[in-house]
Amino acid sequence: MVAMSDTPLFFDEMHQGGGDPRAPYAGYDGWFRSEDLRDLRKKSADAERFFRRTGITFNVYGQAEADERLIPFDLVPRIISGREWSRLTRGIEQRVRAINAFLHDIYHRQEILRAGRVPVELIAKNDAFLPQMIGMAPPGGVYTHIVGVDLVRTGEDEFYVLEDNARTPSGVSYMLENRETMLQMFPELFTRIKVQPVQDYPVNLHRSLAASAPRDCSPYCTVAVLTPGIHNSAYFEHAFLADQMGVELVEGHDIRIIGGKVQMRTTQGYKPIDVLYRRVDDDFLDPLNFRPDSLLGVPGVMDVYRAGGITIANAPGTGIADDKAIYSYMPDIVEFYTGEKAILQNVPTWRCSEADALAYVLDHLSELVVKEVHGSGGYGMLVGPAASKKELAAFRAKLTAKPANYIAQPTLALSTVPILTQAGLAPRHVDLRPFVLVSPDKITITPGGLTRVALKKGSLVVNSSQGGGTKDTWVLEE
Amino acid sequence: MLGKTAGGLFWMFRYLERSENTARLIEAGFRIALTRADGDDDEWTSVLQTAAVAHLYFEKHGQIEAARAIDFMLRDMSNPSSVLSAISAARQNARLVRTAITREVWEAVNDTYMVLKQTLARPVSARDLPEVLALIRQQSALVRGAMHGTMLRNDIFDFCRLGTFLERADNTARILDVKYYVLLPSISQIGSSLDNVQWETILRSVAGMRAYRWITQGETSPIGIADFLIFDTRMPRSLAFSVGKIATNLAYLEQAYGTRHPCHEAIDGLSARLRHGTIDRVFEDGLHEFITDFLSDVAKLGHQIETDYRFLG
Numbered sequence: 001m002v003a004m005s006d007t008p009l010f011f012d013e014m015h016q017g018g019g020d021p022r023a024p025y026a027g028y029d030g031w032f033r034s035e036d037l038r039d040l041r042k043k044s045a046d047a048e049r050f051f052r053r054t055g056i057t058f059n060v061y062g063q064a065e066a067d068e069r070l071i072p073f074d075l076v077p078r079i080i081s082g083r084e085w086s087r088l089t090r091g092i093e094q095r096v097r098a099i100n101a102f103l104h105d106i107y108h109r110q111e112i113l114r115a116g117r118v119p120v121e122l123i124a125k126n127d128a129f130l131p132q133m134i135g136m137a138p139p140g141g142v143y144t145h146i147v148g149v150d151l152v153r154t155g156e157d158e159f160y161v162l163e164d165n166a167r168t169p170s171g172v173s174y175m176l177e178n179r180e181t182m183l184q185m186f187p188e189l190f191t192r193i194k195v196q197p198v199q200d201y202p203v204n205l206h207r208s209l210a211a212s213a214p215r216d217c218s219p220y221c222t223v224a225v226l227t228p229g230i231h232n233s234a235y236f237e238h239a240f241l242a243d244q245m246g247v248e249l250v251e252g253h254d255i256r257i258i259g260g261k262v263q264m265r266t267t268q269g270y271k272p273i274d275v276l277y278r279r280v281d282d283d284f285l286d287p288l289n290f291r292p293d294s295l296l297g298v299p300g301v302m303d304v305y306r307a308g309g310i311t312i313a314n315a316p317g318t319g320i321a322d323d324k325a326i327y328s329y330m331p332d333i334v335e336f337y338t339g340e341k342a343i344l345q346n347v348p349t350w351r352c353s354e355a356d357a358l359a360y361v362l363d364h365l366s367e368l369v370v371k372e373v374h375g376s377g378g379y380g381m382l383v384g385p386a387a388s389k390k391e392l393a394a395f396r397a398k399l400t401a402k403p404a405n406y407i408a409q410p411t412l413a414l415s416t417v418p419i420l421t422q423a424g425l426a427p428r429h430v431d432l433r434p435f436v437l438v439s440p441d442k443i444t445i446t447p448g449g450l451t452r453v454a455l456k457k458g459s460l461v462v463n464s465s466q467g468g469g470t471k472d473t474w475v476l477e478e
Numbered sequence: 479m480l481g482k483t484a485g486g487l488f489w490m491f492r493y494l495e496r497s498e499n500t501a502r503l504i505e506a507g508f509r510i511a512l513t514r515a516d517g518d519d520d521e522w523t524s525v526l527q528t529a530a531v532a533h534l535y536f537e538k539h540g541q542i543e544a545a546r547a548i549d550f551m552l553r554d555m556s557n558p559s560s561v562l563s564a565i566s567a568a569r570q571n572a573r574l575v576r577t578a579i580t581r582e583v584w585e586a587v588n589d590t591y592m593v594l595k596q597t598l599a600r601p602v603s604a605r606d607l608p609e610v611l612a613l614i615r616q617q618s619a620l621v622r623g624a625m626h627g628t629m630l631r632n633d634i635f636d637f638c639r640l641g642t643f644l645e646r647a648d649n650t651a652r653i654l655d656v657k658y659y660v661l662l663p664s665i666s667q668i669g670s671s672l673d674n675v676q677w678e679t680i681l682r683s684v685a686g687m688r689a690y691r692w693i694t695q696g697e698t699s700p701i702g703i704a705d706f707l708i709f710d711t712r713m714p715r716s717l718a719f720s721v722g723k724i725a726t727n728l729a730y731l732e733q734a735y736g737t738r739h740p741c742h743e744a745i746d747g748l749s750a751r752l753r754h755g756t757i758d759r760v761f762e763d764g765l766h767e768f769i770t771d772f773l774s775d776v777a778k779l780g781h782q783i784e785t786d787y788r789f790l791g
Contacts, residue, residue, distance in 0.1 A: 054581075055573070055588050230573055239576035249577045253791065254482050265481045267633065267787040268735050 011155050011415040012427055013078065024081040024476055027193040032076075032425075040075065040420055043185050047073050050184065056177050056236055072469035073178060074419040075185065078430060078451040082196075082478030088159060088434070089445050091343030092149050094334060096436050096443060099166055099321045101337035103143040106320060107133045117332045126326075127374065128167075128319030130282065132289055136306055138315045140212040140440035145277075145313035146205070147436040148172075148449075151344070153415040160347045160412065161330070162431060166322040167314060168279050171450040171470075172435050173237040176201060176244075178450075178472040194477040196447035202244035204437055204444050209275045211439040212311050217274040223247045224264060226255075226278040228296045238279050252280075257300040262310045275311040276301070282316045324373045324407050325351060347412060353404035361408040362399065365392055368408045369460075370399065383460055385411050414460055417471065419453060429454045431462050432473065448473035483575050484637045485789030490571035491641030494587070494621055497564035499649045501614040503528055504551050504561075506682040508607060510675060511544055521679065522547035528649075528656045528683070529559045548607065553598040561614055562598045565591055578634050579625075586624040590617040633734055636727040640783060643727070647720035647776050650707055653683050655769045661700035662765065677703055684715040704765065705757040717772065718752045724779070725749045731787075739786035744779045748772075 014025045021029035048070065051057075057068040080088075105111050106123060113120050123129050148169030150162040179198050183190060210221045227238035229251050242249035254264050255273070263270035278285060284294040289302040304310050320326060326333075328349040334342040350357035350368075361368060370382040382395045399406055416427035434449035451471040452462035462468040507525040519542045526532035526547060534557055539546050553562045569591040572584055579587075594617065602610050629635050654661075660676040680703060681687040690698075690706055711718045725745045732738050760768045784790065 052592065053585050053589055055576075055584065230570070235573070239573070243577040247577075248480050248483070250480060251482070254480050265788050265791070267479050267481055267484045267637075267731075268737065269788070 010413050010427070010429070011153060011158075013153070013415050013417045013430075014076075014425075014427075015418075024079045024084075028077065028079060028189070031189060031192060037424060041422075044075055044420060047075060047181050047185060050181055051177070054177065056173070056240075071174060071464045072455060073181065074453055074455075074469050074471050075182070076418050076420055076425065077182065077472045077474045078417045078432070078453075079474045079476065080448070082476050085196075085447060085475045086478070088151070088344070091159075092434060092436060092445055093443050094338055094340065094343050095149060095161065095164070095330070096144070096147050096438060098330075098334040098337045098342075099147065099164060100141075100143050100438060102333050103166075103315070103318055103321055104141065105337070107136065107317065112333065112336050115336070117336050118326070118329050122323075122325055122329075123320060126320050126323060128282070128317065128323055130317035132302055132306070133315070133317040138212075139214040139308065139311045142212045142313075142438050142440055143315040143318050144321070145209060145212055145315075145438050147438065148433045149344075149436060151432045151434065152347075152412055153430075153432075154413050155415075159344060161344050162347060163324065163327060164322045164330070165433070166318045167281070169433070169435065170234045170237055170279075171433055171452075172201060172446075173240040174470050175435065175446070175448065175450045175473070176240075178470055182472045193474070195474040196477055198446050198448055201435065201446050202241065204446070205241065205277075206245040206247070208437040208439040208444065209277055209311070209313055211441065212313065213274045214308050214311055216308070218272055221274045222272060223275045223277060224250045224273045226250055226252070226276050226280055226298075228280050228284070232279075234279065241277070252294075252296050252298050255298045255301075257298070257304055260304060260307065260309055262298065262301055262304050273310065275313060277313045282319060285312075285316060324349075324371055325353070325404075328407060347409045350408040352399060352406040352408060357408075358399075358403045361406075362396065365396060365399075367411060369411050370395065370406050370408045373405055373407060381461075383411065386458075386460070411460065417451070417453065419455065419469070419471075426457070428457070429460050429462065430471070447475035479578065479633055479637075481788030481790070483578050484633070484787050485784065486571045486575035487578060487634060487637040488641040488644075488783070488789065490568050490575060490587070491638045492645040493564045493568035493571065494618065495642050495645040495649070496559060497561045497568065497614065498618040499645070500529060500551055500559055500561050500564060501611050501618075502685060503683055504548060504607075505611050506679045508548070508604075508611075509682060510679050513675065519544050519547070524656050524679075525551065528652050530652065531557050531559050545601075545604075548604075549601050552602060552610075562594060565594050580628040582624040582628045583621065586617075586621040590621060593617060633731060636730050636734075637787075639727045640724060643720040643723040644776060644780050644783075646715055647717055647724070648773065650684055650715050650717055650720065651769055651773050651776065653680060654704070654707060654765075655773065658765045658769060661704050674698070680707070684713075686713060686715060689713060701757055701761065704760070708760065708768075709752065709755065709757060721745070721748050721752055728783075739782075741779060741782040741786045744775070744782050748775055748779065 014021060016022050051070050051073060057070055102112065112118050113123065144166045146169060148165035148171065150165065151159050152162050153159050175198060206223060209223050213221045223245065224247055225238055225242040227235060227249055229235065239249055248264060250264050256263055256265065256270065258270050261272040262276065263272050280296050283291045284296040286297050286299060286302045287294045288299045302316065305312050328351055331342045331346050350361050352358045352361055361370065366384045368384045372380045414429040414431065417430045418425035419428045430451050430453045432449050432451050435446050437444040451473045452468050453471055454460060454462045455467060455469045503525050507521050510521045522542050522544055523532060526535045529551065535547065535550050550557055551560055554560045555563050557563055569587050572579060572587045576584055594614065597610055597613060625638065657676065657680050677698060677700065678687065681690050684707065686706065690703065694702055706713055706716065708717045710716045711722060713719055728742055728745050732742055
């Protein structure tokens with residue numbers, strides 16, 4: 001039994017008042033009640049061994065001691081009804097279409113700037129904006145082949161987009177391995193409860209990338225995954241995706257430009273690559289065109305790209321769409337390009353670059369979440385209600401010094417899903433990152449995505465770099 | 479396949495083979511130490527020489543001492559041939575070529591690494607040593623089993639096998655190189671207890687003790703042992719066997735890729751020498767010279783394979 005206060009502050013996705021399960025959890029709840037808690041805790045330890053053995057680890061920057069760490073896995077699934085999910089997918093699809101239209105526009109006619117719907121300086125002063133992309137049409141017209149749309153929930157029908165990941169969203173390997181782990185540990189659950197499968201993601205990814213190949217693609221379109229290397233924090237995922245797709249995992253030093261094509265050094269000489277799924281940031285992609293000190297990239301790849309000789313996924317310069325300052329304009333962007341109201345809501349956002357907003361944020365610092373405009377991974381962010389006086393003062397100084405560098409949002413009452421603790425189930429805050437594949441002819445959204453969970457009681461920060469864990473995410477068959 | 483991947487597979491299997499060979503050397507040294515009355519530690523010097531790390535050991539420890547030698551060969555990360563170093567390097571290469579090996583092989587290697595890292599976190603006492611060495615052997619067998627049971631027989635497999643047998647040929651030749659003098663007819667007197675012990679070490683180092691007795695029906699002679707380790711194609715750690723496997727796998731690559739490289743010429747030369755050679759001839763021309771030439775040829779062959787299949791830029 002889970003103790004419920006009379007007036008829950010947060011939306012509990014599993015239980016309603018009185019501890020009864022909500023509809024999507026009815027089947028799971030029945031099963032859970034019949035299980036022995038000790039057995040489940042043992043399963044939990046089994047899962048950890050399974051993850052270590054499989055090597056599903058990530059490297060943490062700046063921590064020599066623990067060079068490979070596990071992201072903790074919680075075995076209570078996060079369950080979403082088929083009905084909820086179809087509504088969400090409509091919203092996600094609309095948003096992703098708008099993001100691609102926005103990117104095309106920004107690198108071509110810039111209608112949205114001319115119409116005054118997005119301020120020009122937001123683009124002009126944006127480091128993620130790449131002049132090299134101006135006037136360039138990516139093969140198939142796709143900018144963001146892979147997108148992660150981070151969602152949070154605050155009530156029965158209240159979902160918000162927390163941020164868009166339009167550069168190189170990571171975490172999909174955890175979505176797949178979490179499901180694999182659950183299938184191994186609890187096969188009987190999947191015969192009782194019909195869950196929509198996620199396993200065809202790698203096949204869909206490959207198909208989607210191949211569909212975006214350049215027109216003069218070789219007969220068997222060759223896809224390769226470009227990784228910064230074995231020391232990158234997400235190396236496991238890069239290797240995992242290449243393996244699952246059955247394609248080569250290349251590093252910069254495996255590649256050379258020969259005869260106007262990007263080619264990889266194989267045991268039988270150089271072979272052309274048609275589509276490069278790169279997990280290397282824009283800055284490091286091409287030392288001739290971007291950072292000259294980059295050892296991770298491919299000198300001249302941008303020139304081949306501009307000549308239409310290769311597809312780079314995601315396209316360089318897509319970062320302007322997941323900038324947190326641009327985020328605040330997303331409802332306008334969706335409306336501008338689709339002619340419809342945005343189905344998914346944005347979290348209300350104060351742009352600290354604006355004087356009124358800054359004044360408000362400084363007055364209400366202890367109630368707000370303040371984020372760096374270009375930040376990610378939960379670094380450099382302030383959670384007002386959880387911060388000490390000292391932390392607040394320090395952040396106030398940073399904010400006043402460089403207001404345009406920050407946005408602020410109300411502290412959302414993030415929904416909770418229970419995790420298994422020593423004492424049984426206990427609610428913890430979660431978010432959700434669904435993964436979206438964009439090809440010239442269609443958009444594919446894998447049912448579910450990656451649920452991240454703050455393991456610390458009361459914590460609202462779910463990032464794995466800050467002690468968050470993950471859960472398997474189930475979307476029920478309708 | 480990427481050249482880098484071929485190189486990663488080659489080295490992954492070289493290191494796996496090396497960890498197993500090192501464990502076997504320790505086992506042989508330990509066994510000799512137990513059965514020997516005089517209690518000197520000379521045997522450990524030849525173990526270190528066989529692994530080509532004696533200079534590293536003496537730089538670090540100055541003088542030979544059984545416990546230190548065992549620790550150095552088992553778990554010293556500054557010794558590139560220690561079991562722990564070799565298994566870590568094998569696992570690092572496995573991560574690099576994760577896309578080329580099956581999940582079973584990867585998990586077997588990763589599991590081996592995790593188990594040994596934990597087991598070798600502290601010095602191993604003489605009492606626990608046999609069990610630890612057995613564990614290393616079992617883990618090696620696990621990886622080999624996963625490889626044979628789950629991997630496609632294609633170019634990937636060929637590069638794995640090339641690494642295994644190049645390392646093995648090198649290892650057996652080194653054992654002969656360090657111990658060749660006990661096999662020389664002028665020095666060895668059949669039946670003397672010292673030489674029996676020395677011969678036993680050689681056979682134990684290549685897990686060939688029982689096999690040799692079985693084949694020779696108990697007839698032990700230095701020339702017989704040398705013949706067994708160099709020319710016997712039934713013995714899976716002999717030079718002839720290892721070279722035969724290298725030749726087969728290079729031939730598969732030639733067939734699959736339709737390209738003949740300088741490494742194919744090199745292996746043909748080496749194979750011919752072992753096919754047409756006899757042990758009497760080897761002793762006539764000098765066992766030591768034969769072994770030295772062989773070691774140098776194997777090293778050259780390794781470099782040639784690396785160049786021909788573009789492991790590096």
